[in-house]
Amino acid sequence: MDTDVLVVGAGPTGLMLANQLGRRGVRAMIVDRHAGPARETRALGVQARTLEIYSHLGIIEQALQLGKRATGANMWAAGRRMARVPLGDSGRDLSPFPFLLILGQDDNERLLGELLAKWDMAVAWNTELVGLRQEADQVIAKVRQPDGTIREVRAAWVAGCDGARSMVREASGIAFPGAPYEHVFFVADTEITGPMVRDELNVYFWRDGFRVFFPMRGTDHWRIVGIVPPELRGKDDLTLDDVIPSFREEAGAGVVLQNCSWFSTYRIHHRRAERFRDRRCFLLGDAAHIHSPVGAQGMNTGLQDAYNLAWKLALVVSDRAGAALLDSYEAERIPVARRLLSTTDRMFSLVISGTRLAGLFRTRILANAMALAMRLERIQKLAFRTISQTGIRYPDSPLSETPPGLPEAAPRAGDRFPWVRLKLSPNGPAEDFFEALDDTRFALLLIGQPAPAGGVPGLDDLLRTHVVPSDPANDRELGRVKIPRLAFYLLRPDGHVGLAGTRLDAAAVTRYLSERLDLRLG
Ligand SMILES: Cc1cc2nc3c(=O)[nH]c(=O)nc-3n(C[C@H](O)[C@H](O)[C@H](O)COP(=O)(O)OP(=O)(O)OC[C@H]3O[C@@H](n4cnc5c(N)ncnc54)[C@H](O)[C@@H]3O)c2cc1C
Numbered sequence: 001m002d003t004d005v006l007v008v009g010a011g012p013t014g015l016m017l018a019n020q021l022g023r024r025g026v027r028a029m030i031v032d033r034h035a036g037p038a039r040e041t042r043a044l045g046v047q048a049r050t051l052e053i054y055s056h057l058g059i060i061e062q063a064l065q066l067g068k069r070a071t072g073a074n075m076w077a078a079g080r081r082m083a084r085v086p087l088g089d090s091g092r093d094l095s096p097f098p099f100l101l102i103l104g105q106d107d108n109e110r111l112l113g114e115l116l117a118k119w120d121m122a123v124a125w126n127t128e129l130v131g132l133r134q135e136a137d138q139v140i141a142k143v144r145q146p147d148g149t150i151r152e153v154r155a156a157w158v159a160g161c162d163g164a165r166s167m168v169r170e171a172s173g174i175a176f177p178g179a180p181y182e183h184v185f186f187v188a189d190t191e192i193t194g195p196m197v198r199d200e201l202n203v204y205f206w207r208d209g210f211r212v213f214f215p216m217r218g219t220d221h222w223r224i225v226g227i228v229p230p231e232l233r234g235k236d237d238l239t240l241d242d243v244i245p246s247f248r249e250e251a252g253a254g255v256v257l258q259n260c261s262w263f264s265t266y267r268i269h270h271r272r273a274e275r276f277r278d279r280r281c282f283l284l285g286d287a288a289h290i291h292s293p294v295g296a297q298g299m300n301t302g303l304q305d306a307y308n309l310a311w312k313l314a315l316v317v318s319d320r321a322g323a324a325l326l327d328s329y330e331a332e333r334i335p336v337a338r339r340l341l342s343t344t345d346r347m348f349s350l351v352i353s354g355t356r357l358a359g360l361f362r363t364r365i366l367a368n369a370m371a372l373a374m375r376l377e378r379i380q381k382l383a384f385r386t387i388s389q390t391g392i393r394y395p396d397s398p399l400s401e402t403p404p405g406l407p408e409a410a411p412r413a414g415d416r417f418p419w420v421r422l423k424l425s426p427n428g429p430a431e432d433f434f435e436a437l438d439d440t441r442f443a444l445l446l447i448g449q450p451a452p453a454g455g456v457p458g459l460d461d462l463l464r465t466h467v468v469p470s471d472p473a474n475d476r477e478l479g480r481v482k483i484p485r486l487a488f489y490l491l492r493p494d495g496h497v498g499l500a501g502t503r504l505d506a507a508a509v510t511r512y513l514s515e516r517l518d519l520r521l522g
Contacts, residue, residue: 003029004317006141006155008168010123011038012105013285013302014161015112019057020310022119024440026317029153030121031143033128037113040262041104041189044214044223045070045296048388049416050303051097052495056439059111060097066111067103068215073201079252087201090380093480095390095419096432100201102214104223105299132158132171132281139280157313158281161306164269166287172278178271178341181292183209184228188240189262191220194255206250220258225293228265239263268292270345272337276330282309289337291344300389301340305333311440311493315519320462322518332394343386390416394496399516405502409482413497417445417489418481426469430477438464439493444509447478448486452506458521459513 005021007014010032021028046054046067054060075083091098116122126146133140141153160168169176196202202213204226211226229246232238240260248255272289276282285302309329315321385391393414394400400413411418421430437443444456444465451465468474475485483489488504489497490512499512513519 001138001156002154003027004155005029005157005159005313006031006139006153007159007161008032008129008141009160009162009166009285009287010034010109010113010125011161011163011285011302012043012108012112012299013287013306014159015109015116015123016053016303017159017161017284017306017310018121018123019112019115019119020307021314021317022116022121023057024311024314024318026314027119027121028159029155030116030123031127031129032123032125033144035126037106037109039106040264041106041216041223042187043105043108043293043296043299044102045300046101046103046108047296047300048091048095048097048099048384049390049392050300051101052095052390052434053303053307053439054111055096055434056437057115059115062111063101063103063108066107066217067101068199068217069099070102070201070215071099071199072197073203074197076195076202076204076251077206079250081195081197084197084200090377091384091388091390093419094381094384095388096434098384098388100296100387102216104216108299129162129167132168134279134281156280156317159306159309159313160281160283160287161285161302162287164271164286164290166283168281169273169283169287172281172283174278174283175274176271177274178269178290180267180269184233184265184267185293186224186226186228186238186240186243186263186265188224188243188260188264189216190222190224190240190257191218191259191261192222192224192255192257193220195252196222204247204251211247238265270341272334272341276305276333276337277326282326282329284309288333289341291341295344295387297340297344297387297389301336304336304389304392307494308333320520322520324518328397328399332397332399335394335396336392390419392416399492399498401499401512401516402497403499403501403508406487406500407482407484410484410487411481411489411497411500413500415497416495417491417497420477420481422468422474422477423471424466424468426471430473433466434495436466437491437495439495441493442498443489443491444504445489445491446504447483447488449488449504452504454506456506456509456513458510459519460522 005028007018007028007030010030018028018030054063073085088099128144130144131142139155139158160166196213199215204211209227214223240263270291273283276288284305312325395414402413420433422433423430442463446467451467486502490499492498
């Protein structure tokens with residue numbers, strides 16, 4: 001065998017997977033057909049859930065320093081600022097990172113790419129997967145090397161992180177049904193002055209669509225994403241200069257373009273792979289699902305596909321778990337992709353529909369309706385949970401088990417464990433519990449009860465136990481997230497609840513781990 005895992009594609013998804021495997025002791029081989037990292041920014045929004053993962057990875061400080069926190073979104077229509085939606089306030093109690101970080105895909109890829117060296121890994125650039133065949137115990141992948149020769153790589157598992165035109169998907173015979181949207185999009189990195197509110201998102205609704213200005217590093221640097229005006233569709237060699245006049249009509253003559261460093265047009269498809277796995281091959285990121293950029297979900301979803309698969313793959317590769325654990329990858333991530341496609345599709349149809357009525361709705365009603373709705377705390381929190389991806393849950397996963405006994409409102413199996421600050425030692429300060437979590441291990445959180453006398457047999461090095469001391473501040477904090485005074489939570493390495501209940505029975509934990517996760521308890 002040449003490698004345990006062959007990662008095809010060094011975009012954000014492949015780099016995240018390789019890093020997560022590397023820090024768990026699995027040295028994957030990573031190949032990419034390009035000559036080096038992508039230069040374009042492409043995706044821009046890094047969501048709170050991704051930042052939580054970056055925090056465990058040790059790259060959060062760099063990401064926060066490089067990026068810009070978007071604190072609000074301003075809605076414009078017919079040249080007037082109609083409303084401002086605060087971003088962040090609503091997520092204050094929900095995540096240590098209650099904001100959208102504006103950080104280009106190139107910067108994300110650079111941070112993730114540089115981190116590979118820490119695990120003694122590197123991307124093999126100019127190396128393209130050109131075909132593969134599966135045998136019972138291995139995959140034989142054909143890769144074209146930089147000198148043009150073809151090499152056969154034997155891998156136990158292959159991760160297709162190779163984007164929308166995935167060769168892994170094609171060679172696995174997995175269909176990618178869906179369709180393109182009729183509209184053509186443009187994306188431009190610019191230096192531009194105008195009425196836009198600095199350091200915030202500016203969303204311009206107009207009769208024929210929308211434009212979003214994302215604040216970038218530096219002064220007057222904006223990424224503009226929008227729809228090519230109908231009269232310019234099909235024009236060869238389109239540039240931003242062609243688009244600016246129509247924008248001035250909507251936003252006023254004050255918009256002055258100083259410089260444009262990148263301009264590109266593209267058509268968006270909405271598609272989802274029918275399966276995310278064919279025996280020893282997996283699909284992740286754009287190889288598995290593509291959709292409209294509304295909501296800045298694309299890159300983040302790929303990063304989280306990787307986070308979901310990595311801990312499972314690492315346990316299987318190191319022989320701590322049987323291959324059945326891997327079935328849960330698509331059982332958990334297909335429903336996420338399905339929901340994502342339908343929500344982004346609905347939102348997208350609303351903001352691009354070309355009918356006169358939709359145009360009127362956009363310019364007269366939408367911005368105000370959004371601002372009004374966002375005044376309701378419940379809606380604000382729901383919006384934050386949905387957009388930040390902290391609300392993603394796997395309640396129907398084969399790995400989720402909540403025996404009867406916990407109150408309805410308490411966090412349950414499948415939920416991302418809520419963000420809390422707890423005193424973890426009787427006289428210590430309240431700590432960010434996410435910082436105390438080690439995401440390369442399982443965690444057992446015990447409330448109102450001591451640790452089981454003999455521990456959880458067979459899991460020693462894979463489990464950290466946290467006994468929460470009885471304390472009024474802890475009671476208040478646990479009450480805030482609806483956790484009762486007697487409870488236990490077994491968290492998977494990715495921070496989702498696997499098993500939850502009231503009084504812990506160590507034998508039930510052992511049974512859960514061996515039956516549901518196929519873990520080999522030593
Ligand atoms: C113009 C544009 C603007 C976008 N804007 C946004 C946005 O604002 N927000 C958002 O969330 N998303 C946006 N996206 C989507 C976002 O870029 C993707 O969701 C993200 O790149 C997916 O990452 P990935 O790693 O899964 O795939 P990719 O980034 O596509 O990476 C796939 C990698 O696989 C490599 N590869 C492909 N085939 C092979 C092969 N056979 N052998 C070896 N290597 C191979 C490629 O070279 C590439 O490096 C945008 C996309 C485009 C094109």
